Amino acid sequence: MPTPAIPVAVLGATGMVGQRLVQLLDGHPWFRVVALTGSERSAGRTYAEAATWLLDTPLPAWAASLPVLPTTAAAVAQSGARLAFSALPASVARQVEPALAAAGVWVCSNASAFRREPDVPLLMPEVNPQHIRLVETQRARRGWPAAIITNPNCSTTGLVAPLKALHDAFGVTHAVVVTLQALSGAGYPGVPALAIADNVIPYIANEEDKIEWEPRKLLGMLDDEGVRLADITLSASVHRVPVTDGHLLSVSLRTARPVSPAEAREALAAYAPPPETADLPSTPRPVLLVREEPDRPQPRLDRLTGRGMTTVVGRVRPDPVLGLKLEILSHNTVRGAAGGALYNGEWLARFLGWA
Amino acid sequence: MPTPAIPVAVLGATGMVGQRLVQLLDGHPWFRVVALTGSERSAGRTYAEAATWLLDTPLPAWAASLPVLPTTAAAVAQSGARLAFSALPASVARQVEPALAAAGVWVCSNASAFRREPDVPLLMPEVNPQHIRLVETQRARRGWPAAIITNPNCSTTGLVAPLKALHDAFGVTHAVVVTLQALSGAGYPGVPALAIADNVIPYIANEEDKIEWEPRKLLGMLDDEGVRLADITLSASVHRVPVTDGHLLSVSLRTARPVSPAEAREALAAYAPPPETADLPSTPRPVLLVREEPDRPQPRLDRLTGRGMTTVVGRVRPDPVLGLKLEILSHNTVRGAAGGALYNGEWLARFLGWA
Amino acid sequence: MPTPAIPVAVLGATGMVGQRLVQLLDGHPWFRVVALTGSERSAGRTYAEAATWLLDTPLPAWAASLPVLPTTAAAVAQSGARLAFSALPASVARQVEPALAAAGVWVCSNASAFRREPDVPLLMPEVNPQHIRLVETQRARRGWPAAIITNPNCSTTGLVAPLKALHDAFGVTHAVVVTLQALSGAGYPGVPALAIADNVIPYIANEEDKIEWEPRKLLGMLDDEGVRLADITLSASVHRVPVTDGHLLSVSLRTARPVSPAEAREALAAYAPPPETADLPSTPRPVLLVREEPDRPQPRLDRLTGRGMTTVVGRVRPDPVLGLKLEILSHNTVRGAAGGALYNGEWLARFLGWA
């Protein structure tokens, strides 16, 4: 690895998504972690002391000994980080992320706080990389030396790449999305074991609204006025299931022109990321994998496809009501959270000419 | 309990649904079990020896010592049973159930073998009790002294009572149904633990087709020609989840006339069984329970409502695509299988003037 | 039910053990609940509002509408309760329980706070009912009109009845106890789902020490000096497993005189509660159930034996190192917590001549 790596920070590093960021940044070809932040309770301790490490790969040695900084713009800016990956709760993000951008630190945020701001890109590099140009609007309007970019909700993330492939090919007008979401999506401690043992919970606060709105921005057209939301009507019904990682989505959809399962599979399998983002370190290879077995995708068997960055699709078949149905699986804390923020950071680094 | 109880048999008594039948028949006010049948491997042993009892109530003493009979019409007829509850696999049911009816033993079957026969009632007493009159057509056409009646698939069962309430009130035209089904639906041994641990399987063989067809017969009109299928288009996507009992259904539907969630809740809560079946021993009390909490129904918390016979509905809310959506929970081996067959048997006994 | 029921309170009623107390007190022949207490956050709301009801039987109507009182001696005394069942955390119990006894309200506590006090009975009515006489010492020494009695830790509870049967018959000198404990033992929210999914945790804070000490008091001799601890050496190793209810104990033990598995099974099966407590409403029937199958007891199948009050024993066999080994199952929130406190309350009510 050539030396001049880009110094980065991880905000909210002790939580579930923060841990995934630390894991994914270990050995990253471009980024070098110079700061990890946590809550007031964690600050001052080493990362090894402050984090209950829940992943099955070892806590990287470089991270173990880093001191946990308080989550303030001043502390992060002082660390020398040029880019911060944010795994903060929305309420904290709302305070800290603008302060960081104002202080000249770019922010790639997994938080929902700013996703709907007209001048903040909601970005998946394999779907809408051109939306990154919104950072110029954002800096101009807000007078910041840096800017905030966001990645979508974990369930939205799984939905959008297949939706993009089908929308480009056939024009999707409506989609009914039922999710079966993993425990890690709720963070740690998150869901009590007694609440979910031998059980399913058909509710996650605020989640359905995100899934019904965010894909419209991601698939929207960017023009001088900003992003025009895509004209797709979505309905979401969400469920928490006793699975550690991997969100499964059961999707029925209507297209502007009739489409056979074979055509749909072909369009999904043929989907390629735009050329400008096709060779980033985190670009999924492939972006979409279409499985032909009758009983796939499954969370435990398919979530690590493409190191957790590939979206796996299966059971593409006719839907008597809406026309087409399929099952989608995406790793919620990798592609749907930490990996999504990191991938955005890579695209930003290239866009800014850093890498 | 007055003495002259009706002698009954349980066919396929050692399996999951057979065990539930034995459990539910324990202390039944009308029925007395005189025969339990099993596979060739089980026949000749006592029920206690032959069955791996998996329920958390004790194996009833009367059942423990009963010899397991071979599953043949002759053995059952000889036992004196006037009515047989069948928990047989479809392939065995196809052979044995007609032979029983021909031998004068009425059959209440949980098997799928004859559900689509035009002269066989597919019956839920709280939904379409009048369909029982098909047994007259059946006997006349086939020349049998008795007849076969069937109850629907376990997922269909959960769907149909709420669908009936909404159909009566607003005219349902389309429904997209996504299921999260319990392990017990696959029988025993059924799903291997390694296949479902930390996992969801988005497939159950032949299940989607049943859910898309059976409700149309149950909600159909019986006239001199038989049952005219209801004009509802259904789409089903099925999933096995790591839950022991209780099928959860996530349903989006379109109605002939617009309906608000409040109206829908009212129609669901007001649903009453027809008077002729309202006081059978197994009639659910209530048939439908509408819960108002944002996160219900849940399998572990709600499956035993009304001793497992009540269908629990929640999250009734607008659906941006189809108009209305809701979550439904039903106990798959009680209301959806053993309890359904038993309830049919009670209605049959009353219809025949036995009780 | 004859009218003059004894007015009782449940302290800490919104938690896991508190909910079990409410469930078990529903329809109790002697006790009538007049007060439910909770944390400051809960006080003032109705019980239905304050408690996240996690049991699969419905929340009793009488409890739903009761206001939750603050957990203070004044509030409870004012409610008219003569007896309080305490499901409080130890730290709260340490403050409130003495104040209640001083105010004339008897306390049957599930908390660990006072179990080791020399003048506080640690009581299981089927094991050491005579220890209840310690309340006289306690009242005399402390000058209280009432007193505190305690039931043991949930794992201790499962261990002690079989240990008593074997100790009476053969003299147990050593026991190595390895536990596999259910989630409900940690209360609610308790163990995070992500911590225990696809996992076992070989640690529960302070638990091993309780299991190694408490049986010695329960099996000890009461004389004028107090309880002389039984001369048994215990070793405990505890584990949390992904099971909702039911603690399983794997026990190896050494006896003063050699004992065959057959003799041990006989002694266990013959164990009868002392005559003075044999007919209390909560007396387990039987106290011990010895199962002969090679693979029992199992938590899901056996925990409800005797409505959750029976201790189930199996796999009684030779131990090459210590002499004898066996498996024990006990329902941790029924016999091991709420049911244990209730059973103590019944014995106390009889002892005081109230019932």
Added chain:
Amino acid sequence: MPTPAIPVAVLGATGMVGQRLVQLLDGHPWFRVVALTGSERSAGRTYAEAATWLLDTPLPAWAASLPVLPTTAAAVAQSGARLAFSALPASVARQVEPALAAAGVWVCSNASAFRREPDVPLLMPEVNPQHIRLVETQRARRGWPAAIITNPNCSTTGLVAPLKALHDAFGVTHAVVVTLQALSGAGYPGVPALAIADNVIPYIANEEDKIEWEPRKLLGMLDDEGVRLADITLSASVHRVPVTDGHLLSVSLRTARPVSPAEAREALAAYAPPPETADLPSTPRPVLLVREEPDRPQPRLDRLTGRGMTTVVGRVRPDPVLGLKLEILSHNTVRGAAGGALYNGEWLARFLGWA
């Protein structure tokens, strides 16, 4: 990788352990798979068709297209394999493995069939590599050109390296071992989900006997008469728990001379494999890892330590009954099965001068 790789076969390749062997042999520096065998039902199909691949890494392409051979000595010998890794059931192994050795194919077997034969090595290269010399006795006595070597039962495997470290240092005389074993130990389909959901099963057929006997051979002394069993008395109590991979052992033990937890930890941490096996490709690095946290090892968090070959030890503390207790975790299908056979194969290849 240099070309002249050693051609090997995997017997019983479609099962759980067979799949792990295929996974671990992918990219192996010495071995090249030339034959995969299966049951009669599988033979003739490709491996991709015949195996229900259950691992979360992709099925290697080279394996997918290999035809599954029948499990016969003739078919394997004809494939050119010089060494066969056997994941066969004991009953099949008993027939096929001797025929293979007679046909000149060396066998590294995971099956229990021949572990107790006096002239068959029961081998863990990091514990008793010198026992490999038994193959000379075996060949001489049986007149075979090749020989069979075996690795121990999966639970025995986890126990033996820590036991060896402590036995060398302090002389272990007695051990009480309670296991919490993962589902994958039962193979596929193995344990039905309904049997283990929300449950623990305190029984695995024949397992306790293996754990009580096999360590004595592994830790025994090899002399001209064969292996003299180590003079250690063991007691095992086994449990199946709802965990996918990773056997946890709770062990209490007595040593010839008193030992403090600190001394024990030091002896465990210092344990090094014998020099002749220290640099084999599968040698665990480290052999033993001693964790200091109060709540480790845990199956989900620790099973992949050292790519699944390291044994993780924790909670080393005094045992009031036997002197010392600790918790041990080992990956049952990697170190305890497929990885164990492979590691034995590497040691054999070096012993025979092949590598």
